[in-house]
Amino acid sequence: MRILQSLSMAVALLVIVGSGMADDVPVDCRTTDDIVFGHKDGLALTLDVLEPEKNRKGVGLILVSSGSWASRKSDVPGEESHRMRTDHWAQGLLKGGFTLFVVRHGSSPRYFVPEMIPDMNRAVRFVRSIAKNYGVDPDHLGITSGSSGGHLSLMAAMTGDDGNPESKDPIERVSSRVQCVVAWFPPTDLVNWGAPGGYSLIEFVRPGFFKRVLGEVHDIEPQLKAISPLYLVKSTAPPLLLIHGDSDKTVPLQQSEIMKAKYDELGLPVKLVVQPGGGHSAWPGIMEQYPIVWDWFDKYLK
Template sequence: MRHSGLFGGLAIWLVLSSTAGAEVAITPDVVYGHKSGLAMTMDVFTPTDNANGAGILFMVSGGWYSTWQPPEQQQQRFKPLTDEGFTVFAVRHGSSPKFSIPEAIADVRRSVRFVRANADRFKIDPERLGVYGYSAGGHLSLMLGTASDAGDANAKDPLDRVSDRVAAVVAFVAPTDLRIMVKDAPDRLEAYARFPALDLDLENAQTASPLVHVTPDDPPTLLIAGDQDDLVPIQHSRNIHAAFEKADVTSRLIEVAGAGHGFQGEDARRSTQSMVDWFVMQLAP
């Protein structure tokens, strides 16, 4: 039985009505793979009346730790995207400290392969996939943008034969160079000792750094960061933006004045709208 063509479990459809936007069907706990005897899952949020055929994967990750919440409680978060017709996939990966950053990267790569392989089921265009996330989720989004592949035609697992490339990226307050964050990095910020995921050697840190992988074929990428962020300094975003420009990759950096590692009020509203506008410009028909 091929995993790539199956949801891997019972699909329960819940239709939520919104007076200010589109109705959305929720398919919870879609299984996109297994590891260590555990299922890897995502929740799918599908507009029922204005779907535009594009899919957006959201990286559920903070500190490379992925949490679960009832999807009904998460639906409002994705409303700005579903109102524009995007189908949203909330992807959970294997969490730190049990699983490492390289393992989390492998998980989210598999999630893109799964969504692409099941594009007909989700009623989306497999070539119009975007990805976004905040902090660690932004890092994983950038890894999908800069270090993806076309699949391995000789792989035993049919899903590994499918491309994990995406067509657009939005990364909020994202680490882009883990080489200055891991345990062996000289002069790293003391705050990073609180994150077990950063217990990496420098070789693995380089492999897992989006900044290292920038090439001219990377997808259009929007970076949003606060210029007063003391956890992931804005230089992370500035450096990769400069690398994108040097490689002639379509890219934009929005610096939120006075903001730290997370946005509130009007800053949050504007940054969210910038994300939606980016995906509309890059992915909508």
């Protein structure tokens, strides 16, 4: 029954950037909006840069804006800046002195998860190409987010490469590797969701879910493995910090536990922080978790 409850909630994958209130005075930051890092079917892929006014470290982090694999930005004047001043995702990192590149990928329902991963690779390449313009070391970039954003952060980290030196596009010649990852309550194995073969119950509680995520479904297990970070971990994978609540009914804690076990198996730097009673997206006192995040990024990026 517990697995069924977890699976039925999982399909929601709550909104990531823009949920959870910061419980302190907002950090003043300089914002550069809507920088185009690529195009998709004639549509622009954009990111925003947030630079803390004080205590800036010169360390850049890619913050993936994603909820249920959808990435949005409000056109209402002032609404977006209010969101960035009140949610823990941006504020928690700005308080640590990090420069943020808030990236929006090609969004569900128009695009499917396999199409979003190249967007994330492109975003890393682009951020690296402009990092020095914002006082950031391009050779030491981190990536972070939670839930579907955490999933895409991991997929970007596991699929990064050195770039294609023969590409006509100068951005595609740039490395898409990141040097550190922090993932909050991320999906990591869509095949064994909560239990071995757990994916089979998802379609039972939410018919059509896999078609919405994958597009055409023709061989479900290989397709799910292809978008599951667990199966892409190599000996070159970057250091990983996982944060997960043990009462998360949307993404089972098991998803972070098995990712940590895979890293441990390969002898890679990894840490899992389990929040007692923590649910999904945010919990009371979540800002108290951020010094752990700062320390992790400082250790591997400075």
